[in-house]
Amino acid sequence: MTLVRDIAEYRREENQGGPTMSMNSIEIDDARGRPALLWLYPVLIGFAVALIVLQTVPLFVPIGPMNWDVLIYYDAIGRIGQGQWPAIDFFAPVGPLEYFLAAFSNWLFADAQPVFLTQWIWLPVTVPVMALILWDVAAGGRGKLAFWLLAPWMLFTLLPFNGISFYPYPGTDGFGIYNRHGAHLIYLVAVSVLFVRGPVIQTVVLSVLVLSLAFCKITAFLAAGPILLFGLALGRIRIATAITTALICVGVTGVAELSTGLVVPYVQDIIVLASQNTDALLPRFLTAASMHFNVFGAGGLLAVVLLIAAVSGNAAAGGRRGGSPLARLIDADWFWVGLLLVCGLFYETQNTGSQAFLMVWPALLAILMRPKAGYGRYQAVILVLIGFTVVPNVSSVMHKAARAIAVAPGYVRLDAPDLGPLGLFSVKDVFAERAERMRGIYISHRDTFEAIAETEALPSFLLYSDPDYQYLLLEEMQAAVSAIRSYELRTKRRFERVLNLDFANPFPYLLNRKGAEYVAIGADPSRAVPKLDDKTRDAVAQTDLVLLPTCPVQHARNVLLEHYATALTEHQRITLTPCFDAYILPAAR
Structure with a gap:
């Protein structure tokens, strides 16, 4: 209770304009106040307009590792275009708002490059939120601070690259x-908690962000939870703001459930996914920490140094000059740096390889914007550690972007007219040649890859990251679409529903047909495919075209075939193309 009273006391001191040194009291660097918006808003608006323009141009980009994650969105886009809804009509690996925003963006920019379109689908949410944040921050005469909150968000929103590499060759991630997307939203949450002062703007911003996180990706929502909870406990979020935000979120969620029936199925899907992924949590913590040790290690050491500086009585590192020593110690640099690092690490346990540690930047910026003398003899080591914490992710993303831009003009473009925008990819000539060579081997030595699949191994441990594999995948989808249309013309029948027994199924989008209801998209059989129930079995049994890619035969594809086998007993198996088998429901049924 003493600590709570102390925190409340120095919060009152802040609101009364007393002498403080916290993150919410960055030294005023621009006495003009809101006039800073005269140059900040044009930057923000120009950025948004530039991204809109880029989505109107059919740009070819180098294909990158695991490019088929993009195809998941187009599976959902095709389904939504046919009236199906995520969670209600098909099982989705992430929140429904991801796919509704993708469908909306595709409606606006039907020919946009897929990586760019999917990267930028949250702009209708994040741009207004950032505009409100800039309004509030600049109102306190903090124009430079506002700009340096805007700049990293623009950089990481713009570039479709992750903070770590999964493959040595250039290509989009x-x-x-x-x-x-979740990392960008959590970043805005951290900025709102640490720097937004106006209760009305903070309420609006946090309401939008909390709802967005909940319906974007549940692990992002959970990762943002401690930031919000400690923001409330330490007085950075007023109790009235928290209550109002909670009421708004509950109200909007209730209206969404009553009007669409979407919320309950979505929660049920979350429970199913959680039950299939709980066993691997500790190994994923170790994996995330090891993969991001350059950032997490430097940031963790920075938090320790900041704590030592605070305990040593340095005014800046210790937070506020008012209140008890314990209160000053908690709401201080070390705490927020450490908390945001931990939240980022937790987020990475389920999403290894994203831009999660972007969320640490607001705490680091708060340190950089204050007089360095306040940190005493620790200022030099603090600045060095901030550099080591910031530079790896920024340099990695910018390096990947520079390499992709540099090599793109010389790459071989995919020739796939039936894929529409999904054909806007290119690859290095040696990978195009390798894709063609491997295709021949996959076809002529199918039994070899059957034997490999039986061992539950992949032909290559990095198969899904190989550019030639992702390139061949798109080439064979082009061949399959062409073969399906030829088959329909030849037999004078039209397939109404289609299912692809693979991780990604863009065929509903490519053929403008319905996808099989109730099945999982992003079908990783090890963690994202629910048990086959009667409803799903009946839906697959009524699906008149089920595709099975075979270049190469893979264990995951065989598992999916076995998973749905009881629903395919009436289907006839044919060779559609050398790399696709098809299960076709007889027309007389």
Whole structure:
């Protein structure tokens, strides 16, 4: 109770304009106040307009590791276009708002490059939120601070690359797009908690962000939870703001459930996914920490140094000059740096390879914007550690972007007219040649890959990251679409529903048909495919075209075939193309 009273006391001191040194009291760097918006808003608006323009141009980009994550969105886009809804009509690996925003963006920009479109689907939410944040921050005469909150958000929103590498060759990161979206939203939450002062703006911003996180990706929502809870406990979020935000979120969620029936199925899907992923949590903590040790290690050491500086009585590192020593110690630099690092690490346990540690930047910026003398003899080591915490992710993303831009003009473009925007990819000539060579081997030595699949191994441990594999995948989808249309013309029948027994199924989008109801999209059989129930079995049994890719035969594809086998007893198996088998429901049924 003493600590709570102390925190409340120095919060009152802040509101009364007393002498403080916290993150919410960054030294005023621009006495003009809101006039700073005269140059900040044009930057924000120009940024948004530039991204809109880029989505109107059919740009070819180098294909990257696990590019098929992009195809998941187009599976959902095709389904939503046919009236199906995530959670209600099909099982989705992330929140429904991800796919509704993707469908909306596709409606606006039907020919946009897929990586760009999916990277930027949250702009209708994040741009207004950032505009409100800039309004509030600049109102306190903190124009430079506002700009340096805006700049990293623009950089990481713009570039479709992750903070770590999964493959040595240049290419866009198709992997983990929804993970990057969650990281951007959590970043805005951290900024709102640490720097937004106006109760009305903070209420609006947090309401939008909390709802967005909940319906974007549940692990992002959970990762943001401690930031919000400690923001409330330490007085950075007023109790009235918290109550109002909670009421708004509950109210909107209730209206969504009553009007659409979406919320309860979504929660049920979350429970199913959680039950299939609980066993691997500790190993994923170790994996995330090891993969991001350059950032997490430097940031953790920074938090320790800041704590030592605070205990040593340095005014800046210790937070506020008012209140008890314990109160000053908690609401201080070390705490927020450490908390945001831990939240980022937790987020990475389920989303290894995203831009999660972007969320640490607001706490680091608060340190950089204050007089360094307040940190005493620790100022030099603090600045060095901030550099080591910031530079790896920024340099990695910018380096990947520079390499992709540099090599793109010389890459071989995919020739796939039936894929529409999904054909806007290119690859290095040696990978195009390798894709063609491997295709021949996959076809002529199918029994070899059957034997490999039986061992539950992949032909290559990095198969899904290989550019030639992702390139061949799109080439064979082009061949399959062409073969399906030829088959329909030849037999004078039209397939109404389609299912692809693979991780990604863009065929509902490509063929403008319905997808099989109630099945999982992003079908990773090890963690994202629910048990087959009667409803799903009946839906698959009524699906008149079920595709099975075979270049190469893979264990995961065989598992999916076995998973749905009881629903395919009436289907006839044919060779659609050398790399696709098809299960076709007889027309007389």
